[in-house]
Amino acid sequence: xxxxxxxxxxxxxxxxxxxxxxxxxxxxxxxxxxxxxxxxxxxxxxxxxxxxxxxxxxxxxxxxxxxxxxxxxxxxxxxxxxxxxxxxxxxxxxxxxxxxxxxxxxxxxxxxxxxxxxxxxxxxxxxxxxxxxxxxxxxxxxxxxxxxxxxxxxxxxxxxxxxxxxxxxxxxxxxxxxxxxxxxxxxxxxxxxxxxxxxxxxxxxxxxxxxxxxxxxxxxxxxxxxxxxxxxxxxxxxxxxxxxxxxxxxxxxxxxxxxxxxxxxxxxxxxxxxxxxxxxxxxxxxxxxxxxxxxxxxxxxxxxxxxxxxxxxxxxxxxxxxxxxxxxxxxxxxxxxxxxxxxxxxxxxxxxxxxxxxxxxxxxxxxxxxxxxxxxxxxxxxxxxxxxxxxxxxxxxxxxxxxxxxxxxxxxxxx
Amino acid sequence: xxxxxxxxxxxxxxxxxxxxxxxxxxxxxxxxxxxxxxxxxxxxxxxxxxxxxxxxxxxxxxxxxxxxxxxxxxxxxxxxxxxxxxxxxxxxxxxxxxxxxxxxxxxxxxxxxxxxxxxxxxxxxxxxxxxxxxxxxxxxxxxxxxxxxxxxxxxxxxxxxxxxxxxxxxxxxxxxxxxxxxxxxxxxxxxxxxxxxxxxxxxxxxxxxxxxxxxxxxxxxxxxxxxxxxxxxxxxxxxxxxxxxxxxxxxxxxxxxxxxxxxxxxxxxxxxxxxxxxxxxxxxxxxxxxxxxxxxxxxxxxxxxxxxxxxxxxxxxxxxxxxxxxxxxxxxxxxxxxxxxxxxxxxxxxxxxxxxxxxxxxxxxxxxxxxxxxxxxxxxxxxxxxxxxxxxxxxxxxxxxxxxxxxxxxxxxxx
Numbered sequence: 008x009x010x011x012x013x014x015x016x017x018x019x020x021x022x023x024x025x026x027x028x029x030x031x032x033x034x035x036x037x038x039x040x041x042x043x044x045x046x047x048x049x050x051x052x053x054x055x056x057x058x059x060x061x062x063x064x065x066x067x068x069x070x071x072x073x074x075x076x077x078x079x080x081x082x083x084x085x086x087x088x089x090x091x092x093x094x095x096x097x098x099x100x101x102x103x104x105x106x107x108x109x110x111x112x113x114x115x116x117x118x119x120x121x122x123x124x125x126x127x128x129x130x131x132x133x134x135x136x137x138x139x140x141x142x143x144x145x146x147x148x149x150x151x152x153x154x155x156x157x158x159x160x161x162x163x164x165x166x167x168x169x170x171x172x173x174x175x176x177x178x179x180x181x182x183x184x185x186x187x188x189x190x191x192x193x194x195x196x197x198x199x200x201x202x203x204x205x206x207x208x209x210x211x212x213x214x215x216x217x218x219x220x221x222x223x224x225x226x227x228x229x230x231x232x233x234x235x236x237x238x239x240x241x242x243x244x245x246x247x248x249x250x251x252x253x254x255x256x257x258x259x260x261x262x263x264x265x266x267x268x269x270x271x272x273x274x275x276x277x278x279x280x281x282x283x284x285x286x287x288x289x290x291x292x293x294x295x296x297x298x299x300x301x302x303x304x305x306x307x308x309x310x311x312x313x314x315x316x317x318x319x320x321x322x323x324x325x326x327x328x329x330x331x332x333x334x335x336x337x338x339x340x341x342x343x344x345x346x347x348x349x350x351x352x353x354x355x356x357x358x359x360x361x362x363x364x365x366x367x368x369x370x371x372x373x374x375x376x377x378x379x380x381x382x383x384x385x386x387x388x389x390x391x392x393x394x395x396x397x398x399x400x401x402x403x404x405x406x407x408x409x410x411x412x413x414x415x416x417x418x419x420x421x422x
Numbered sequence: 423x424x425x426x427x428x429x430x431x432x433x434x435x436x437x438x439x440x441x442x443x444x445x446x447x448x449x450x451x452x453x454x455x456x457x458x459x460x461x462x463x464x465x466x467x468x469x470x471x472x473x474x475x476x477x478x479x480x481x482x483x484x485x486x487x488x489x490x491x492x493x494x495x496x497x498x499x500x501x502x503x504x505x506x507x508x509x510x511x512x513x514x515x516x517x518x519x520x521x522x523x524x525x526x527x528x529x530x531x532x533x534x535x536x537x538x539x540x541x542x543x544x545x546x547x548x549x550x551x552x553x554x555x556x557x558x559x560x561x562x563x564x565x566x567x568x569x570x571x572x573x574x575x576x577x578x579x580x581x582x583x584x585x586x587x588x589x590x591x592x593x594x595x596x597x598x599x600x601x602x603x604x605x606x607x608x609x610x611x612x613x614x615x616x617x618x619x620x621x622x623x624x625x626x627x628x629x630x631x632x633x634x635x636x637x638x639x640x641x642x643x644x645x646x647x648x649x650x651x652x653x654x655x656x657x658x659x660x661x662x663x664x665x666x667x668x669x670x671x672x673x674x675x676x677x678x679x680x681x682x683x684x685x686x687x688x689x690x691x692x693x694x695x696x697x698x699x700x701x702x703x704x705x706x707x708x709x710x711x712x713x714x715x716x717x718x719x720x721x722x723x724x725x726x727x728x729x730x731x732x733x734x735x736x737x738x739x740x741x742x743x744x745x746x747x748x749x750x751x752x753x754x755x756x757x758x759x760x761x762x763x764x765x766x767x768x769x770x771x772x773x774x775x776x777x778x779x780x781x782x783x784x785x786x787x788x789x790x791x792x793x794x795x796x797x798x799x800x801x802x803x804x805x806x807x808x809x810x811x812x813x814x815x816x817x818x819x820x821x822x823x824x825x826x827x828x829x830x831x832x833x834x835x836x837x
């Protein structure tokens with residue numbers, strides 16, 4: 008089956024947003040075994056959108072449109088798609104109810120009239136509930152072709168695709184695509200790829216594709232077969248081979264598990280409690296740990312100690328340490344990690360201190376210099392990093408490297 | 423003049439890379455006053471690329487292709503573009519010299535034969551030197567149309583565009599495009615648009631376009647004119663009109679200023695210091711505030727009090743309050759806000775407590791229920807929110823609404 012993407016929105020044509028939806032949808036379609044030869048972006052213009060949909064339906068079996076489903080006047084995707092398909096719009100009581108429910112749940116005081124436009128659907132369309140917004144998704148089927156309409160915001164599009172669209176597409180494509188993921192941390196992309204270049208050269212079925220994430224590399228191993236059992240048999244030896252090569256750098260083989268979740272499990276299994284003390288990351292480290300539901304079993308509090316005074320008053324960093332070595336030093340990182348753990352009676356303490364930029368750098372301590380401290384079982388270590396990129400990239404890098412250092416400390420001790 | 427973009431490369435269709443070139447080129451073309459109605463992405467396939475170029479040349483004056491200029495077999499852009507234009511390839515001695523020079527400078531030991539393919543150019547083409555790679559850019563002109571070929575890697579494409587392509591395009595397009603942004607917070611997209619629907623209906627020059635962000639709406643006002651002074655004169659009355667309608671909901675008219683930056687300026691101007699105490703947002707609120715460089719003047723520390731014990735021990739929330747009303751209650755939100763400020767001697771305290779999900783909800787206190795507390799000048803208030811969406815969306819919503827509440831408290835007091 009051939010699938011094609013059309014992204015709708017003048018903000019894309021003006022370059023005001025980067026079209027991450029196209030990359031996401033393309034990757035997911037490839038995993039479902041669908042072929043994709045065309046992506047296009049069109050503004051909020053009925054005539055050009057009509058032409059684009061018409062052309063796409065001629066050359067592809069499935070056309071996925073994203074964006075232009077909202078309540079405002081320039082949202083034209085549904086109306087135009089219905090026109091191309093020759094369908095009229097009718098009110099969908101279920102969608103109307105869902106929209107009313109949405110506004111009730113957020114206790115909206117005013118629901119403007121234009122919102123009800125979102126409950127009008129092309130006759131016969133399959134309606135897909137939107138759990139994260141008001142515009143429902145729609146599937147229109149005619150003459151063996153499918154037109155799929157999705158809301159533009161990624162936080163609405165991605166969950167909807169995962170929950171309802173992927174299962175719909177997978178029953179259209181008879182071959183089964185199965186994939187598993189091996190996630191490694193604490194190793195660079197090029198080094199990781201070099202370590203398996205022989206496997207990449209040989210690949211046919213299963214295929215192996217590396218995806219770099221900040222501080223992590225995910226290898227997705229994908230097999231195509233008539234049924235799931237055969238596909239899984241093709242995948243298994245490759246998963247074992249990767250585990251063998253990357254050893255304890257592999258933090259999970261579960262598609263859904265994140266690095267912070269794997270660390271939550273590690274802490275929980277060992278009955279450990281963690282406290283954080285953040286300077287340059289300013290809350291983002293704790294924020295990432297709290298991504299994990301139920302994390303309060305292992306994480307109950309953290310400190311943001313952005314100033315020297317806060318480092319001293321809240322977690323007992325010594326005045327002499329700050330004066331002699333400075334706030335950005337291995338000594339301060341260590342005292343922060345140990346201090347926050349002892350203050351709260353936690354077994355583990357984790358700290359960040361560094362120069363996130365753009366200002367504040369010197370020859371001796373340049374922008375990007377970050378120290379991460381980890382206190383565990385009476386020992387405290389600090390590690391030095393030199394991160395590249397802007398303020399946001401330096402801070403995100405500090406967060407992921409702190410998680411990796413924490414993981415290493417606990418695993419190292421267990422040996 | 424109408425310009426159109428074609429991005430070439432199978433890696434885009436597989437979703438292995440996000441197409442940031444399209445966003446960059448679109449934004450630059452808009453600033454040059456060019457109209458852009460189509461973006462498309464095509465794989466490394468001669469037939470489909472030929473069709474795409476042919477169609478683009480029919481409907482647009484200028485077609486910019488990026489990618490597929492490299493030395494390997496699947497790089498087909500130049501060959502295919504020449505074919506569509508009816509031009510044959512000839513060797514360009516200047517390009518050959520440039521490629522040899524490039525390899526000399528990077529101290530390359532081996533120069534593979536396929537590299538010389540990059541010195542073949544369509545006859546009559548304008549050659550654009552590539553300062554950051556080996557494949558030169560090319561401009562092909564015929565029958566009043568221009569076909570511009572750029573290398574795919576952004577670190578080659580962007581400098582080449584800035585140095586040579588932007589000046590070339592600007593002499594083709596005499597008009598100038600100028601835009602300004604009015605950013606409002608604390609109002610929904612549909613309500614915001616309803617408040618200016620008359621302006622949207624009337625628009626021609628300047629145009630006005632709303633963009634929704636979590637908790638915010640940005641209005642971009644764009645004018646086209648012979649010179650910048652005239653364009654700015656067209657924009658100014660519209661900016662004033664929006665400020666007039668949205669009043670104190672407007673937090674900035676600076677394109678680059680974020681909500682957290684505007685709050686940083688507000689606190690700094692009034693000589694106020696802020697402390698945060700976070701439960702459900704778990705550090706993300708402080709993390710967002712610390713996005714602002716130099717923020718330590720107004721923000722020096724924060725608390726993550728995820729457990730009840732942390733709420734009591736660190737910031738003095740009363741045991742009786744937690745027992746009687748629960749951790750997720752207006753009473754607890756207020757004591758957190760006041761407690762964190764008093765503990766640290768700050769003038770302002772800001773707190774979040776809620777049920778981010780997916781578990782932990784009850785009929786009385788469902789997932790998405792969040793209380794935000796703000797302490798300022800001896801007064802403490804708490805506001806109740808019911809957010810929709812997954813754990814991540816609830817937490818991000820809590821962060822932005824906390825910033826908005828803080829802003830409202832300070833502005834309200836100033837009245």
